[in-house]
Amino acid sequence: MEDKFIKDLALEQAVGHHHALGTSITLQVFGTTDDRIVQKTFDLIDHYEDLLTVNRDQSEVMDVNHAAGDHPVQVSSGTYDLIKLAVEKSRENFGFNALIGPVVKLWHIGFKGAHVPSDGQIKEKMRLTDPYNVELNDDNQSVFLTQKGMELDLGGIAKGWIADRIRDFWHAYGVNAGIINLGGNILLVGDSPKRPNGQWTIGVQDPKEPRGDNITSVMVPKCSAVTSGTYERYLVVNGKKYHHLIDPRTGYPVKTNLAGVTTFTKDSVEAEIECKRLFFAGHPIKGWHDNPDRIGAIFVYNDEHVEYDNFGNK
Numbered sequence: 001m002e003d004k005f006i007k008d009l010a011l012e013q014a015v016g017h018h019h020a021l022g023t024s025i026t027l028q029v030f031g032t033t034d035d036r037i038v039q040k041t042f043d044l045i046d047h048y049e050d051l052l053t054v055n056r057d058q059s060e061v062m063d064v065n066h067a068a069g070d071h072p073v074q075v076s077s078g079t080y081d082l083i084k085l086a087v088e089k090s091r092e093n094f095g096f097n098a099l100i101g102p103v104v105k106l107w108h109i110g111f112k113g114a115h116v117p118s119d120g121q122i123k124e125k126m127r128l129t130d131p132y133n134v135e136l137n138d139d140n141q142s143v144f145l146t147q148k149g150m151e152l153d154l155g156g157i158a159k160g161w162i163a164d165r166i167r168d169f170w171h172a173y174g175v176n177a178g179i180i181n182l183g184g185n186i187l188l189v190g191d192s193p194k195r196p197n198g199q200w201t202i203g204v205q206d207p208k209e210p211r212g213d214n215i216t217s218v219m220v221p222k223c224s225a226v227t228s229g230t231y232e233r234y235l236v237v238n239g240k241k242y243h244h245l246i247d248p249r250t251g252y253p254v255k256t257n258l259a260g261v262t263t264f265t266k267d268s269v270e271a272e273i274e275c276k277r278l279f280f281a282g283h284p285i286k287g288w289h290d291n292p293d294r295i296g297a298i299f300v301y302n303d304e305h306v307e308y309d310n311f312g313n314k
Helices: 002-011 036-052 060-066 077-090 101-107 119-126 158-172 268-281
Strands: 013-020 023-030 134-137 142-145 178-182 185-189 200-205 214-220 224-229 234-237 240-243 258-265 294-301 306-309
Touching: 013 036, 023 036, 023 158, 036 060, 036 077, 036 158, 060 077, 060 142, 077 134, 077 158, 101 119, 158 178, 158 185, 158 224, 158 268, 185 200, 185 268, 200 224, 200 258, 200 294, 214 294, 214 306, 224 268, 258 268, 268 294
Parallel strands: none
Antiparallel strands: 013 023, 023 178, 134 142, 178 185, 185 224, 200 214, 224 258, 234 240, 258 294, 294 306
């Protein structure tokens, strides 16, 4: 009877598709066919995009950017918390930098007009990427970029943060199980209704095959899975390949033997951050998974060798 209940629950689901955050979004809520919660979630996503986007002229983050070198800008509490987290992580200098925007725009990899800039152009833009030139005021939740031309871009962690807010929203509505897929950023909510042990199956993209073809898969408890990889956006000039993941310490695409790394952590914003930490490291970090919120990581190298961190003997 219990197994039948689990199967029936797995069959009952509300599914919705949406385009926002520059990507295709899929939401699955198990245990119901009522899609009102899905539609409300899309409204929530659109709200956060309105606050955080740098792809339009107006948003709270763009207000901060427009005022660079001029004056501080007060933002809403959620935006402030995310900016503060992004700046703190940027100051750790492990590879993630929320101020790297001017350099990324210079390369423009993955978009029309992509090119290899000169050393001089890169050095000039690198002067605008120091996270210590951001002043945060906790008392009035204001942000000040102290140099003209500086730009804050939360794209590296915003999807993870938004996924965590969606999970909070779903919990408030009594959702026991579901999948939040923000363009490949996955957050598994609750236990899987498809298996008695509650585990979920997550596939890891094969970097040399079309999207959706996996090189491996793992069984995991409720968690978030995020991938950073070199294989989807790149530029080829004179036979040399330049991928889109710019190293904020050099201004050039990071040199690595990795095709991609996928992290599995309790919270999605942490998965975003730790994915970049491991990608820029280029290999597993000793003791990384000692943190109980970090379930494991999978490294896929350019030669298609796969390395598993904290996934037993796979």
